[in-house]
Amino acid sequence: MVQFVNVTNMARWIQRESVEKIIGTMIDYLERDFKRWEKFDKIARVASHTPFGVIELMPTSDGEEYSFKYVNGHPSNPARGFQTVTAYGMLADVDNGYPTFISEMTLLTALRTAATSAMVAKKLARPDSRTMAMIGTGSQSEFQALGFRAAMGIEDLVIFDSDPEAMDKFRRNMEPLGFRIRLTSSVDEAVDGADIITTCTADKAQNTILARHHVKPGVHLNAVGGDCPGKTELDEQIVRDSTVFVEFPPQTRIEGEIQQVEEDFPVVEFWKVLTGEEPGRRSAEEITLFDSVGFAIADFAALRCVRDLTAGTELQDSIELIADPEDPKDLFSLVGSLKPIS
Numbered sequence: 208m209v210q211f212v213n214v215t216n217m218a219r220w221i222q223r224e225s226v227e228k229i230i231g232t233m234i235d236y237l238e239r240d241f242k243r244w245e246k247f248d249k250i251a252r253v254a255s256h257t258p259f260g261v262i263e264l265m266p267t268s269d270g271e272e273y274s275f276k277y278v279n280g281h282p283s284n285p286a287r288g289f290q291t292v293t294a295y296g297m298l299a300d301v302d303n304g305y306p307t308f309i310s311e312m313t314l315l316t317a318l319r320t321a322a323t324s325a326m327v328a329k330k331l332a333r334p335d336s337r338t339m340a341m342i343g344t345g346s347q348s349e350f351q352a353l354g355f356r357a358a359m360g361i362e363d364l365v366i367f368d369s370d371p372e373a374m375d376k377f378r379r380n381m382e383p384l385g386f387r388i389r390l391t392s393s394v395d396e397a398v399d400g401a402d403i404i405t406t407c408t409a410d411k412a413q414n415t416i417l418a419r420h421h422v423k424p425g426v427h428l429n430a431v432g433g434d435c436p437g438k439t440e441l442d443e444q445i446v447r448d449s450t451v452f453v454e455f456p457p458q459t460r461i462e463g464e465i466q467q468v469e470e471d472f473p474v475v476e477f478w479k480v481l482t483g484e485e486p487g488r489r490s491a492e493e494i495t496l497f498d499s500v501g502f503a504i505a506d507f508a509a510l511r512c513v514r515d516l517t518a519g520t521e522l523q524d525s526i527e528l529i530a531d532p533e534d535p536k537d538l539f540s541l542v543g544s545l546k547p548i549s
Contacts, residue, residue, distance in 0.1 A: 208525040212310040212513060216522040220513070221314065226321075226350060227357040232516065233322040234329075234358060236508040241326075244478035246270065247504050251458035254435065259283070261435050267503035273299040274507040276312055280435060282409040291346060291409050292316065298510050305529055308514045312506070317347055319509035321354030323454075324429050324499060328403060329358045330480055330487045331452060331495040332427035336402035337363055342394055342416055342440075343408040343432060344368040344377035351405055351431070352381055365389045367397035394421060406440045407431040413467075416440040419448070424492040434500045435462050441496075443467045449496035450489070452477045454505070463498040474498070 212220070221229060240247075252265040260281030267274055278294035285291060294312035299305060312319075328336075339361050341348055345368075355361040364386055368374045374390050382388055391397040398404055398421045406416050409432065419442045422428065428449065433439040441464050451474045453459040465472055477497070479485040488495055517523050532540045 209306050209528040210308050210514070210518075210523045211526045212517055212523055214311045214314065216517070216524070217311050217314045217513070220517055220522050221318070224516075226318065226353040229318055229512075229516075230322045230325060230350075230354045230357045233318060233509060233512045234326045236512040237319075237322055237326050237505060238481055240269075240504055240508040241478040242481050243269070244476075244482075244504065247507070249455055249502075249504070251455065251461060252503065256435070265501075265503040265506055267507050268301060269507070271301055272307075272507070272511070273301050274503065274510050276316070276503065276506040276510075278312065278316065280409075285345075296506055296510050298507075298514065308510065309526070309528070310510060310513055312509075315509050315513060316501075316506070317350040319505050320347060320431065320499070320501060321350035322509070323501075323505050324351060324405070324431060324497065325354035325358035327452065327477055327497045327499075328355060328427055328429060330477075331497065332359065332403050333425055333488065333491060336361065336427065338401050339364055339403040339405060340397045340401035341366045341377075342368075342397060342404065342406045344370075344373045345407065345409055347407050347431065348373075348377050349380050351407060351429075352377075352386060353384070355403070355405075356386070361403070363387045365391060365397045365399075365401060367391045367394055394418075398422075401426065403427045403429060405429040405431060408440055410438070413437060413439045415442050417445060418442045419444040421445075422448075422494055424494065426494055427488075428494065428496040429499065430464050430496060431499050433462070433464050433466075433498070436466065438462075439464050439467055441467075445494075446472075446496065446498075449494040450475065451496045451498050452480070453498050454478075454500065454502035458502060459498055459500050462500045464496070465498055 248268045252263045254263045265276040276296040296312045298308040453474045480487045
């Protein structure tokens, strides 16, 4: 039997524990796994691109456990009544290859992405940061806001989205939780005076959501939306004028903001900041950019987090996924005694 957390139980877990508490714990899991980055198998995700969107598999292993995530990205889905992103994932025992845990990962990926952003910002943003501008208030936005409050105490949010209803949705969800929110009518207005700027838009195109003049010295940029070939959010000059931190360079150079620049453009692998091999922010005036595309090791950490924290509770179900005959060499025994269909 394989343990399984479905969508309903994932939502119950989040409601019971709170987004901020879970993200705080997940940051601990992420930091521990990023610090042992070199122990993991690492490949860029396997992507199948179509005119409709992309479907991806994201595998990794630390030699003891294996994980993968199935995830899609279809920007036109909301107009058709579907989620832009859906996902599920699995953990397996490397020793015998058997799956041990399966989980929905649509909600879990939102938590994981926000936890990763917050983990990085905690190391790279100025310690006196108080205000975050959020460009794009879609499905990920509330989780990002709660993640930054969990990690850095950010409660002042200035938001802009080309869809006014999305901004209203964000304010409706977040104001009751204690955030101070200001809606704006342009990117220029939203970023004015911001210490941190988060961009999280879904359009699969090379857009310039932020122009160079939007980014002042000392700002930390959390660029979440650029996550596949041909999809960017930032003016190329912003990239060139920033210290760029990435997860896995071979993947980010294909999918991230740095796909706009030359292949040898210098970047810092964030795991090295956690281990002390590379510095984080070096001055109050430096522009730091987290070119976030999402990497499989973060999913590995998130899956272990939800497995461990829901173990032994009613939030996990058992599903019969593995064929397990009494004689391992006699798989046919499971069907040989069945009566034929008349």
